[in-house]
Amino acid sequence: MYNFYELIEEHVKWISEIGADPTGGTTRLLYDENWRQAQAELKEKFEALDLVTQFDEIGNLYGKLEGTKYPNETILTGSHVDTVVNGGKLDGQFGIIASYLAVKFLKEKYGAPLRNLEVISMAEEEGSRFPYAFWGSKNIWGLADKNDVIDATDANGVKFVDAMMDSGFKFKNDLAPTRDDIKAFVEIHIEQGSVLEKTGKQVGIVNSIVGQKRYSITLSGESNHAGTTPMGFRKDTVYAMSKMISEATDKAYEQGDPLVLTFGHVDVQPNTVNVVPGQVTFSMDCRHTDAKVLKEFTEEIETLFAEIAKKHGVEIIMDNWMDESPVPMSKEIVGTLEEACKEANLNYTVMHSGAGHDSQIFAVHVPTAMIFVPSIDGISHNPAENTRTEDLVEGLEALIASLYKLAYEEK
Amino acid sequence: MYNFYELIEEHVKWISEIGADPTGGTTRLLYDENWRQAQAELKEKFEALDLVTQFDEIGNLYGKLEGTKYPNETILTGSHVDTVVNGGKLDGQFGIIASYLAVKFLKEKYGAPLRNLEVISMAEEEGSRFPYAFWGSKNIWGLADKNDVIDATDANGVKFVDAMMDSGFKFKNDLAPTRDDIKAFVEIHIEQGSVLEKTGKQVGIVNSIVGQKRYSITLSGESNHAGTTPMGFRKDTVYAMSKMISEATDKAYEQGDPLVLTFGHVDVQPNTVNVVPGQVTFSMDCRHTDAKVLKEFTEEIETLFAEIAKKHGVEIIMDNWMDESPVPMSKEIVGTLEEACKEANLNYTVMHSGAGHDSQIFAVHVPTAMIFVPSIDGISHNPAENTRTEDLVEGLEALIASLYKLAYEEK
Numbered sequence: 047m048y049n050f051y052e053l054i055e056e057h058v059k060w061i062s063e064i065g066a067d068p069t070g071g072t073t074r075l076l077y078d079e080n081w082r083q084a085q086a087e088l089k090e091k092f093e094a095l096d097l098v099t100q101f102d103e104i105g106n107l108y109g110k111l112e113g114t115k116y117p118n119e120t121i122l123t124g125s126h127v128d129t130v131v132n133g134g135k136l137d138g139q140f141g142i143i144a145s146y147l148a149v150k151f152l153k154e155k156y157g158a159p160l161r162n163l164e165v166i167s168m169a170e171e172e173g174s175r176f177p178y179a180f181w182g183s184k185n186i187w188g189l190a191d192k193n194d195v196i197d198a199t200d201a202n203g204v205k206f207v208d209a210m211m212d213s214g215f216k217f218k219n220d221l222a223p224t225r226d227d228i229k230a231f232v233e234i235h236i237e238q239g240s241v242l243e244k245t246g247k248q249v250g251i252v253n254s255i256v257g258q259k260r261y262s263i264t265l266s267g268e269s270n271h272a273g274t275t276p277m278g279f280r281k282d283t284v285y286a287m288s289k290m291i292s293e294a295t296d297k298a299y300e301q302g303d304p305l306v307l308t309f310g311h312v313d314v315q316p317n318t319v320n321v322v323p324g325q326v327t328f329s330m331d332c333r334h335t336d337a338k339v340l341k342e343f344t345e346e347i348e349t350l351f352a353e354i355a356k357k358h359g360v361e362i363i364m365d366n367w368m369d370e371s372p373v374p375m376s377k378e379i380v381g382t383l384e385e386a387c388k389e390a391n392l393n394y395t396v397m398h399s400g401a402g403h404d405s406q407i408f409a410v411h412v413p414t415a416m417i418f419v420p421s422i423d424g425i426s427h428n429p430a431e432n433t434r435t436e437d438l439v440e441g442l443e444a445l446i447a448s449l450y451k452l453a454y455e456e457k
Numbered sequence: 458m459y460n461f462y463e464l465i466e467e468h469v470k471w472i473s474e475i476g477a478d479p480t481g482g483t484t485r486l487l488y489d490e491n492w493r494q495a496q497a498e499l500k501e502k503f504e505a506l507d508l509v510t511q512f513d514e515i516g517n518l519y520g521k522l523e524g525t526k527y528p529n530e531t532i533l534t535g536s537h538v539d540t541v542v543n544g545g546k547l548d549g550q551f552g553i554i555a556s557y558l559a560v561k562f563l564k565e566k567y568g569a570p571l572r573n574l575e576v577i578s579m580a581e582e583e584g585s586r587f588p589y590a591f592w593g594s595k596n597i598w599g600l601a602d603k604n605d606v607i608d609a610t611d612a613n614g615v616k617f618v619d620a621m622m623d624s625g626f627k628f629k630n631d632l633a634p635t636r637d638d639i640k641a642f643v644e645i646h647i648e649q650g651s652v653l654e655k656t657g658k659q660v661g662i663v664n665s666i667v668g669q670k671r672y673s674i675t676l677s678g679e680s681n682h683a684g685t686t687p688m689g690f691r692k693d694t695v696y697a698m699s700k701m702i703s704e705a706t707d708k709a710y711e712q713g714d715p716l717v718l719t720f721g722h723v724d725v726q727p728n729t730v731n732v733v734p735g736q737v738t739f740s741m742d743c744r745h746t747d748a749k750v751l752k753e754f755t756e757e758i759e760t761l762f763a764e765i766a767k768k769h770g771v772e773i774i775m776d777n778w779m780d781e782s783p784v785p786m787s788k789e790i791v792g793t794l795e796e797a798c799k800e801a802n803l804n805y806t807v808m809h810s811g812a813g814h815d816s817q818i819f820a821v822h823v824p825t826a827m828i829f830v831p832s833i834d835g836i837s838h839n840p841a842e843n844t845r846t847e848d849l850v851e852g853l854e855a856l857i858a859s860l861y862k863l864a865y866e867e868k
Binding site: 237238239240241244256258260270271272273274275276277278279282284285287288289290291292295298299302303304305306307308309310311312313314316317318319320321322323326329331333399400401402424426 | 648649650651652655667669671681682683684685686687688689690693695696698699700701702703706709710713714715716717718719720721722723724725727728729730731732733734737740742744810811812813835837
């Protein structure tokens with residue numbers, strides 16, 4: 047009899063200790079010592095399960111249970127093995143553990159599938175050691191340009207290339223063809239938000255990953271003495287910024303879900319109690335699952351900000367430095383997952399993801415969907431990141447039921 | 458024939474070179490080498506003019522032209538000799554130069570006055586070396602508590618007491634009586650604002666110094682992922698702050714002059730593009746010449762902020778750490794100055810001061826008024842601080858005419 051509860055707790059404990067730091071968090075960065083150890087120990091586990099196990103050139107780890115009927119069709123499942131600095135015990139790695147436990151259970155209960163069932167422990171997703179994210183998944187799809195990392199160094203000055211070579215890996219051959227056997231990719235991940243928790247659901251089937259636009263907005267007015275400058279003589283950038291943030295956020299509420307709008311970073315100059323602030327730079331992060339709505343909403347905000355700046359006599363520069371399109375998941379795979387959850391009588395809902403994941407790289411190339419489990423208080427990227435084990439079990443059961451349908455059933 | 462234009466330029470050049478720094482500014486801090494040199498050279502100038510010259514215990518320098526008829530009545534004029542770090546060439550020191558030149562002119566043209574006419578070069582006003590402002594004027598009126606400075610050190614760790622002793626000065630005898638001979642104090646100073654410039658006036662007769670209330674306001678909400686936290690689940694402190702600053706500043710405009718309201722300092726936590734900001738601390742600086750209006754307006758803002766915080770589900774702490782009452786100048790002296798300017802056909806207006814000055818310490822004890830000259834672009838506390846020499850001349854003429862009325866006329 048399988049005790050998923052104990053198995054999950056045991057495996058989460060095991061992997062989060064590889065790179066455990068004194069604060070109770072885990073730091074396991076691309077190609078570092080902890081990363082090498084985690085990948086090596088995962089490889090041993092895959093081999094012990096008699097999976098066909100291998101690393102690709104850059105360090106993604108695969109463990110394949112071969113299919114009996116469709117050897118050229120693969121159902122892939124997994125997530126990323128790297129963490130942020132001082133990260134939690136679930137982000138990324140729970141997806142690898144759940145995928146491994148799911149394949150183990152399915153193999154031991156049902157034997158070989160019709161299609162290959164393959165677990166992947168991806169090298170990197172967070173961009174937390176070098177300034178490059180999705181190194182693992184982008185390499186799989188021929189999207190990683192070596193020129194983007196060749197001069198990169200980490201916080202200690204170690205070069206990306208040296209770190210990679212020291213781990214025994216190298217750049218992928220640009221001319222090598224990408225895989226054409228992957229018929230579906232399913233990634234299970236913590237939500238990193240509180241929608242499931244607040245709505246009392248244990249499983250989220252992700253049907254879309256939001257697009258995001260990020261701006262850096264600079265207002266230039268005049269720094270003046272706070273006592274001797276009458277209100278009518280001022281070009282106060284914090285006042286103008288306040289109008290912008292206040293009115294734009296009001297509009298975001300009017301627009302409604304799934305739009306989110308965040309002004310998380312503010313830098314005032316000279317930032318002194320008794321000086322009218324002459325310059326401010328602030329960030330704007332806007333996300334939506336619909337590219338058209340995202341575009342129209344941000345255009346409306348850009349117009350609004352230009353009007354407010356003009357009215358307040360301040361100069362405005364709006365630098366839209368990130369513009370990522372929303373990525374819809376595969377309707378077919380989402381449908382399969384829904385069916386699996388329904389049949390298994392699981393406590394699920396269909397939702398979008400407000401954060402980026404490896405699945406957004408896969409979804410452009412192969413039918414992809416994600417499964418979310420709740421995050422307590424929505425906390426992530428932090429040692430306090432946590433999920434009730436019963437919710438992790440519910441997620442694992444959803445993954446098992448989904449992989450069974452995808453790899454063991456004729457369709 | 459006096460050429461005030463040349464005399465002023467020559468004297469400003471001379472004093473601003475004592476402590477000139479490589480950026481074109483002047484740094485002359487209480488009891489430092491430059492301060493000692495400036496006071497010593499001023500003393501020589503006072504003595505060369507045959508003024509009765511002396512330092513008091515803490516380092517205020519006096520030069521008295523004795524009156525013939527009322528030896529127990531003194532008309533005092535002057536300002537402070539210290540600068541801010543990397544300050545300009547006029548703040549404080551123009552007041553000393555103009556006072557010295559006025560007394561020199563009056564003595565040479567009219568001989569001895571009826572009342573004593575005394576120039577003062579005050580030791581300290583800015584609080585730029587040690588965390589204590591108005592050390593000069595507060596000592597004159599027995600308001601300086603040695604306990605407030607006894608443990609103070611400067612940026613280099615030098616103790617206040619050691620700096621004072623090394624300059625040959627010491628704490629004032631607490632039991633010594635304060636002077637009762639001062640019948641008027643007139644301080645000429647740069648405006649440090651742009652009211653005179655924008656209204657085309659060369660001289661401002663100050664009838665009031667604003668009161669000021671300063672707050673540090675902290676909002677605590679929840680830091681959440683900017684992508685995965687729907688708008689309805691947020692406790693966004695930057696959004697709440699924006700409502701506060703926007704609505705409060707609107708109210709300040711409605712209230713009208715002379716009220717000014719400034720939010721100059723903003724500190725967001727964690728201050729990251731993709732995190733809903735969970736905490737923000739910002740400053741509020743509010744000034745008005747009428748204590749009642751200042752109190753009522755800030756009470757209204759406090760109520761408004763509490764309401765906004767409640768509506769946004771964020772905690773608010775409002776720390777009102779400064780509460781200085783407005784200080785009216787002497788109606789009689791202001792009247793005398795107006796009369797003098799009118800008779801001399803000077804281009805003057807009556808106005809309030811939005812910044813603090815030594816005069817606010819004097820005004821509580823003796824009839825006091827100030828004369829302002831324009832500041833180009835309102836700039837001060839900066840090497841770019843400047844005033845057209847013809848405006849400095851106009852100010853000097855206003856001071857001369859005023860001192861003549863106060864010291865040479867019967868009343």
